[in-house]
Amino acid sequence: MRGHQRTLDIRNGCIDLSHGSGGRAMAQLISGLFHEAFGNEWLARGNDQSAFDVGGGRMVMTTDGYVVSPLFFPGGNIGSLAVHGTVNDIAMAGARPLYMSASFIIEEGFRLSHLKMIAESMGEAARAAGVHIITGDTKVVERGKADGLFISTAGVGVVPDGLDLSAENARVGDRVLISGTLGDHGIAIMSKRQNLAFETEIMSDSASLHDLVVKILEAGAHGVHxxxxxxxxxxxxxxxxxxxxxxxxxxxxxxxxPVKPDVAAACELLGIDPLHVANEGKLVAIVSPEVANAVLAAMRAHPLGCDAAEIGEAIADDHHFVQMATSFGGGRIVDWLSGEQLPRIC
Amino acid sequence: MRGHQRTLDIRNGCIDLSHGSGGRAMAQLISGLFHEAFGNEWLARGNDQSAFDVGGGRMVMTTDGYVVSPLFFPGGNIGSLAVHGTVNDIAMAGARPLYMSASFIIEEGFRLSHLKMIAESMGEAARAAGVHIITGDTKVVERGKADGLFISTAGVGVVPDGLDLSAENARVGDRVLISGTLGDHGIAIMSKRQNLAFETEIMSDSASLHDLVVKILEAGAHGVHxxxxxxxxxxxxxxxxxxxxxxxxxxxxxxxxPVKPDVAAACELLGIDPLHVANEGKLVAIVSPEVANAVLAAMRAHPLGCDAAEIGEAIADDHHFVQMATSFGGGRIVDWLSGEQLPRIC
Structure with a gap:
């Protein structure tokens, strides 16, 4: 680009309103920071949209907004989280994630060095998952009108022929499998926010589950509902x-x-039920009893499923209750969260 | 849903943090407000992603974040604007818009009645453009951590076989066509924000241009670059x-x-060049000289192109300058906006 009036000072610079203006400063931010981090042929074309070829068939589309606070937490940041979350929403349909978009809403004064770290985490997470961030948008709002950075992503993926995962497929007697320990992400965020210190730092489980999903579908085929x-x-x-x-x-x-002892302890301290706490690298699979053992074995053989467990089964119930037999021999209803205990966890 | 603890009071209610919790209040908001406004078979399935069938070929994907202030303005609101903007980014590739996602980041305390009006405008604009809002996400942040409402949309569309619109296609001698008057959207927003009063209210030009694009491509075929x-x-x-x-x-x-007299007057008053002001219902077409008249006639025959004009041509220039012969017989360089005169215009 000709005639830069100033260069992008990533080490010391901050976002100002001109970075959202549609003018030269925005063009610099896009080419000097986002393209560096996400670098691919689609972005390089500099269009307001990106084109890709599809072979036909069934596709899925998903979106998520990320407002997590703090932006950096043990095990990740808002950028890696945004990619993992989008990849996972696509993967839960049994689809292969292909392309993503990213919309940034940035508060004036946000440090360019932080933005760069976050964008680099996104690029890294996208490459690891085999998805391309092919289109994006940047808006800047005045100081005090946002909280640092919000990211909204959308993603598309392609569903293998003949696969149709849906709640309607679930049957009485189906087994409920969970791919690992519960509550890690939410408690990592809460600990950081409240400055809770534990013997070992609790890490978010934020991760892309697309590969685990492939292994589950190989093991369980049409028994995965x-x-x-x-x-x-x-x-x-x-x-x-x-x-x-x-x-x-x-x-x-x-x-x-499965709940890690540290997470269980933190939940007790905070008065939170681990079943209400957010996870960002776990999945629940509802599978027919015939394939449950094979799917569980496939999960456990995967690095992201080593703590997988069969935790219950589907039953006939017109009230659609989720019941739990407690460790003390009693029982209780596991309800939705009714208030908001954990704002801005993702 | 069983056991509602409270109903959604759209007339008097406000968003609180529980509407972003993943719990029952969020489920109520989604089913009682967004599904009502966007109502379609995809959303009704209640998945975190939505599936659709494609015939194969070339697709485009786009995203935009909307932070416009004020949220309601003459000629539209943030919701209709978000749909028009997404439809237009897809249409500019010559593609037919098909599906959209919508991510809402809402400030605690936002009036449900306003959210409903905005969602209804989105639904209406989507239906008018023949696109379906098939997946969405809702996050709520604490009071003071956002500014009412931000919306990020993404969209996908399908490109007709053999069509490849790209800046690389432009040639020396190509004509520059604009579909109508410049600056209407930006000045409508600025007037509202600064409480400027003109004889007649200046309206945003916010509109979906997909149908105008179809007519342009019919008239200009491969001459549309x-x-x-x-x-x-x-x-x-x-x-x-x-x-x-x-x-x-x-x-x-x-x-x-073409610039409307009121808009020209407002630009002068505000010290803004109309060439720097945002439009949300206009397009620039770069076309070969052979088809310029036919394309211009097609634009003028369309309700959204009645003020269309041929305003210049492409020339050889290693500096990539945009020059303008002024009305007084002089000339000047039309540069990018270097600072930020018009924050949060879209």
């Missing part, structure tokens, strides 16, 4: 949602639900 | 961008560039 990632609202919200959509109920066994 | 919508940064930014990407320059004639 549906998958969901229990993010906001935790496993409780996810299973209540599935119960309604599938016109079933669920019965869980508390003692086999 | 590229199209762009001059949004943020106005016509000046758009032509400078095209000049760089196409390795050309442009020469414009000021006296034939």
């Amino acid at each position: 549906l998958m969901r990632d229990p993010t906001r609202g935790g496993l409780a919200a996810t299973l209540n949602e599935i119960a309604q959509q599938s016109d079933l109920g669920f019965r869980l066994q508390e003692e086999v639900i | 590229l199209m762009r919508d001059p949004t943020r940064g106005g016509l000046a930014a758009t032509l400078n961008e095209i000049a760089q990407q196409s390795d050309l320059g442009f020469r414009l004639q000021e006296e034939v560039i």
Whole structure:
């Protein structure tokens, strides 16, 4: 670009309103920071949209807004989280993630060095998942009108022929499998926010699950009825949602639900049920009893599924309750979260 | 849904943090407000992603964040603007818009009645453009951490076989056509923000241009080299961008560039060049001289192109300058906007 009036001072510079103006400063930010981090042939063309070829068939589209606070947390940041979350929403449909968009809403004064770190994390997470960030947008709002940075992503992917994962496929007797420990992401964020110190730092589980999904589908084939990632609202919200959509109920066994000791301790301290806490690298699979063992073995053989467990089963229930047999031999209903205990967890 | 603890009081209610929690209040908001406004079979399935079938071929994807202030303005609101902007980014590639996603970042305390009006405008604009809003996300941040409402949309569309609009197609001698008057959207926003009163209210030109694009391509066929919508940064930014990407320059004639008298007066009052002001319902087409008259006639025959004009041509220029012969017989360089005169215009 000709005649730069100033260069992008990433080390010391901050975002100002001109970076959202559609003028030269914005063009510099896009070429000097985002293209560097996401670098691919689509962005290089500099259009307001990007084209790609598809072979036909069934595609999926998803979107998520990210407002997590703090922006950097143990195990990730808002950028890696945004890519993982988008990849996972696509993967839960059994689809292969292909392309993503990213919309940045930035508060005036935000440090360019932080923006660069976040964009680099996004680029890295996208490359690791085999997706391309092919189009984006940048807006800047005045100081005090946002909280540092919000990112909204959308993603598209392609569904393998003949695959149709849906809550409607769930049947009485289906097994509920969880790919690992619950609550890690939410508790990592809460600990950081409240400056809680534990013996070992609790890390977010934020990760892309597309490869684990491939292994699950190989092992379980048509016995895999549906998958969901229990993010906001935790496993409780996810299973209540599935119960309604599938016109079933669920019965869980508390003692086999995997929760790390540190996370369990933090939940008790904070007065939070781990079943309500967000996860960003876990999935629930509802599978037929015939394939449950094979799918569980496939999960455990994968680095992101080593703590996988069978935690319950689908039952007939017109009320669509999620019940849990507790460790003390009693029982309780696992309800949705009714208030908001954990704002801005993702 | 069973056991609502409270209903959604759209008339008097406000957004609170629980509406972003992943719990029951969020489910109510989605089913009671967004599904009502966008109502379609994809959203009704309640998945975190939505599937659609494609016949194969070339697709485009785009995204935009909307932070316009005020949220309601003469001629539209943030919701209709978000749909028009997404439809237009897809249409500029000559593609037919098909599906959209919408991510809402809402400040605690935002009035539900306003959210409903905005969602209804989105639904209406989407139906008018033949696109479906098939997936969405809702986040709520604490009071003071956003400014009412931000919306990020993404869209996908399908490109007709054999069509490839791109800045690289532009040639020396190509004509520059604009579909109508410049500056209406930006000045409508600025007037509202600054409480400027004119004899007649200046209305935003916010509109979906997909149908105008169809007519342009019918009239100009392969003589249409590229199209762009001059949004943020106005016509000046758009032509400078095209000049760089196409390795050309442009020469414009000021006296034939259409600007409404009220808009021209407001620009003078505000000290703004109308070529820098955002448009949300206009397009620039770069076409071969052979088809220029036919395309111009097709534009003028369309309700959204009645003020269309040929305003200049592409010239050889290693500096990629956009020059303009002024009405007084002089000449000047039309540069990018260098600072930020018009924050949060879209």
